[in-house]
Amino acid sequence: EAGVVQSPRYKIIEKKQPVAFWCNPISGHNTLYWYRQNLGQGPELLIRYENEEAVDDSQLPKDRFSAERLKGVDSTLKIQPAELGDSAVYLCASSPNTGELFFGEGSRLTVL
Amino acid sequence: ILNVEQSPQSLHVQEGDSTNFTCSFPSSNFYALHWYRWETAKSPEALFVMTLNGDEKKKGRISATLNTKEGYSYLYIKGSQPEDSATYLCAFQGGGNEKLTFGTGTRLTIIP
Numbered sequence: 001e002a003g004v005v006q007s008p009r010y011k012i013i014e015k016k017q018p019v020a021f022w023c024n025p026i027s028g029h030n031t032l033y034w035y036r037q038n039l040g041q042g043p044e045l046l047i048r049y050e051n052e053e054a055v056d057d058s059q060l061p062k063d064r065f066s067a068e069r070l071k072g073v074d075s076t077l078k079i080q081p082a083e084l085g086d087s088a089v090y091l092c093a094s095s096p097n098t099g100e101l102f103f104g105e106g107s108r109l110t111v112l
Numbered sequence: 113i114l115n116v117e118q119s120p121q122s123l124h125v126q127e128g129d130s131t132n133f134t135c136s137f138p139s140s141n142f143y144a145l146h147w148y149r150w151e152t153a154k155s156p157e158a159l160f161v162m163t164l165n166g167d168e169k170k171k172g173r174i175s176a177t178l179n180t181k182e183g184y185s186y187l188y189i190k191g192s193q194p195e196d197s198a199t200y201l202c203a204f205q206g207g208g209n210e211k212l213t214f215g216t217g218t219r220l221t222i223i224p
Contacts, residue, residue: 003155033211042116042201042214043156056211091156099144099205101212103155 002026006092006104014112018080021107025073025094032069033101034077035091043091049075082111114138116204118215125192126223132188133218135202139183146203146212147176147187156201159187192222 005024013019025032030051035043046065048056051072060067064083069075079086089108093101117136125131137145144163150156160169165180173190189196199219203212 035214040216042203042216044214045211048211098161100146100158100161101156102158103148105153105155 004092004094004102004104006090006107008107009105010108010110012110012112013082015084016081018078019082019109020076020078021090021092021109023075023077023092023104025075025092026096026102029094029096029102030072031095031097032075033091033093033095034067034075035093037089037091037106039088046077046090079109082109084111087111114204114206114213116202116213116215118200118202118218120218121216122219122221124221124223125189127192127194129192130188130190131192131220132186133200133220135185135187135215137183137185137202137204137215138206139181141206142180142183142204143207143210144205145178145180145185146205147185148201148203149198150201150217151198159200189220192220194222194224196220197222 007022032049034046037043047060047067049069052069067077089106091106093103095101119134147159148156160176162178167178175188178185199217201217203214205212
């Protein structure tokens with residue numbers, strides 16, 4: 001069975017540019033998460049979806065970040081415009097509601 | 113803000129030696145404690161999901177214990193091997209199916 005797929009793996013952009021990350025969760029997993037991991041920190045939740053509904057987006061910086069999960073499957077996370085402090089690894093995870101999260105390999109963003 | 117702490121932050125262990133590290137978490141409103149292993153350039157992989165006080169789980173040379181009353185969990189690795197080199201993350205899950213709050217991880221390096 002295929003795992004969680006994320007793209008791109010790496011992205012380097014200049015500040016004020018937009019960037020988007022894509023995630024394809026494991027088939028049948030209704031819950032999808034976007035986490036951000038800053039250097040030296042643990043992953044922090046940005047947004048959680050139950051099917052296509054965002055049930056927890058309290059940590060998403062809504063002035064520049066947006067996310068969508070159309071049809072309750074794939075999801076995209078967008079940053080516009082990017083700032084230097086957005087440099088991080090963006091992790092997508094999905095769950096079959098057992099509590100265990102299955103992560104993708106992450107998208108490493110560097111903002112110059 | 114939930115306080116999930118891991119120690120030590122980093123650890124170098126000689127191949128063949130055994131080692132252990134700690135995760136401390138809130139002792140109230142406990143639902144589950146998760147351990148993940150995150151190897152460089154790979155996706156975080158679930159090791160254990162622990163829910164019962166006093167529980168001990170084992171997977172090969174890796175085992176974990178849980179004390180929910182005092183709010184800590186230990187991860188043990190017996191006879192360390194180079195492939196054990198990774199960052200080990202613990203995550204606290206409160207209430208019922210709430211979001212995971214991650215610690216900052218313990219970066220383990222096995223010296224051949």
